[in-house]
Amino acid sequence: MKQFLSVIAFSLLTIGLFTGFSNFGIPRIEPAPPPVQEEIDLGAMTMDGFIALGERLIPGKGTCTLCHNDLGRAPMLNEIVANAAKHLADPRYEGEATDLGEYIYESMVDPSAFVVVGFGKAGSGDTVSPMPDVSAGSIGLSEAELLAIVAYLQDSGGVDVTVEIPSDAGDIEEEEEDSGEPREAFETVQDIIDEFACGACHIIGEEEGELGPNLNAMGASYDAAYIRQGILDPNAILAEGFDEDIMPDDLGTQMYASEVELMVNYLAGLK
Numbered sequence: 001m002k003q004f005l006s007v008i009a010f011s012l013l014t015i016g017l018f019t020g021f022s023n024f025g026i027p028r029i030e031p032a033p034p035p036v037q038e039e040i041d042l043g044a045m046t047m048d049g050f051i052a053l054g055e056r057l058i059p060g061k062g063t064c065t066l067c068h069n070d071l072g073r074a075p076m077l078n079e080i081v082a083n084a085a086k087h088l089a090d091p092r093y094e095g096e097a098t099d100l101g102e103y104i105y106e107s108m109v110d111p112s113a114f115v116v117v118g119f120g121k122a123g124s125g126d127t128v129s130p131m132p133d134v135s136a137g138s139i140g141l142s143e144a145e146l147l148a149i150v151a152y153l154q155d156s157g158g159v160d161v162t163v164e165i166p167s168d169a170g171d172i173e174e175e176e177e178d179s180g181e182p183r184e185a186f187e188t189v190q191d192i193i194d195e196f197a198c199g200a201c202h203i204i205g206e207e208e209g210e211l212g213p214n215l216n217a218m219g220a221s222y223d224a225a226y227i228r229q230g231i232l233d234p235n236a237i238l239a240e241g242f243d244e245d246i247m248p249d250d251l252g253t254q255m256y257a258s259e260v261e262l263m264v265n266y267l268a269g270l271k
Contacts, residue, residue: 042144042165047151050165054152057145062134063197064149067211071245074131075116080104081157087114092127101162104150108134108141121210122241130210137207138199185256189266192259201246212246213239219268228264231255 045053058064058077067074075083084103087093095113097103106113111129120126134141141149147163154161186192193199199207203214218227229236234247252260 043167045165047161047165050148051151051155051161053145054148054150055156057141057149058152061139061145062141062149063139063200064134066197066200066248067131071243073211073243073246074119077153078156080107080153081159083116087116090114099162100159101150101154104153105146108146108149132200132207132209137209138194138197185258186262189262192255192263196251196254213242215267216270219270222268224264224268227267228260231260231263 042050064077068077080103081100084100088097088103093114095103095106095110097106097113110133111131112127115124115126115129117126119129121128121130132139135143135146144166147166150163151161154163186195190205193204193207198204198215199209201209201212203209203216205216222230226237232252234249234251235244238244255263
């Protein structure tokens with residue numbers, strides 16, 4: 001009996017020490033505070049404010065800088081103004097734009113109308129762009145947001161802004177960076193996919209991004225541990241045919257553990 005009680009006491013002590021260490025000894029990682037939805041009244045907005053809105057949308061809701069960056073996955077956005085006339089005159093151009101503003105707008109909603117050499121989908125001969133229509137899917141930019149980006153790119157490119165602030169588009173909502181409070185954990189896979197714009201790069205569910213691996217049959221080839229590592233440390237093991245630094249490497253600091261496990265279980269079940 002004495003030995004039995006000793007085992008029980010030791011077990012309780014071990015559990016207590018482990019609980020204490022897990023709660024107080026391991027630094028707690030909080031996801032970034034949730035963005036605050038700010039209503040924007042287009043009717044009261046100046047052109048300078050509209051241009052500034054476009055500047056914020058590019059790295060924000062538009063997720064443009066995920067690909068348009070120094071890593072060379074897509075053309076640099078600061079070159080679009082200088083190259084637009086050349087692209088419009090190119091025999092390969094298949095769009096309907098007639099000027100710079102229309103060309104920038106078209107490049108966001110119909111990116112395959114003209115694909116810059118070297119940036120097309122593999123095997124397409126630079127006729128099909130891997131870029132999604134940013135007015136649809138998980139990005140879903142509104143008409144006003146698209147025009148704001150056009151205005152910013154024109155202004156930053158040193159040319160006159162030709163778009164007008166839409167007066168009949170209603171108010172739009174923009175995400176501000178810091179509310180100071182931890183956000184609520186997402187409880188559905190679709191919410192996670194939408195929040196982190198997974199469909200902008202991956203085929204997942206009904207999303208058809210093509211910059212990253214197809215996730216719709218991930219569970220047929222990989223186990224949960226591999227998938228978890230792919231989310232938390234995407235450069236550790238690269239899928240064949242894909243380069244490093246395509247996927248953000250900070251999802252581990254942006255997602256709750258419950259969200260990571262929800263995605264892992266979901267992807268592992270896609271056979």
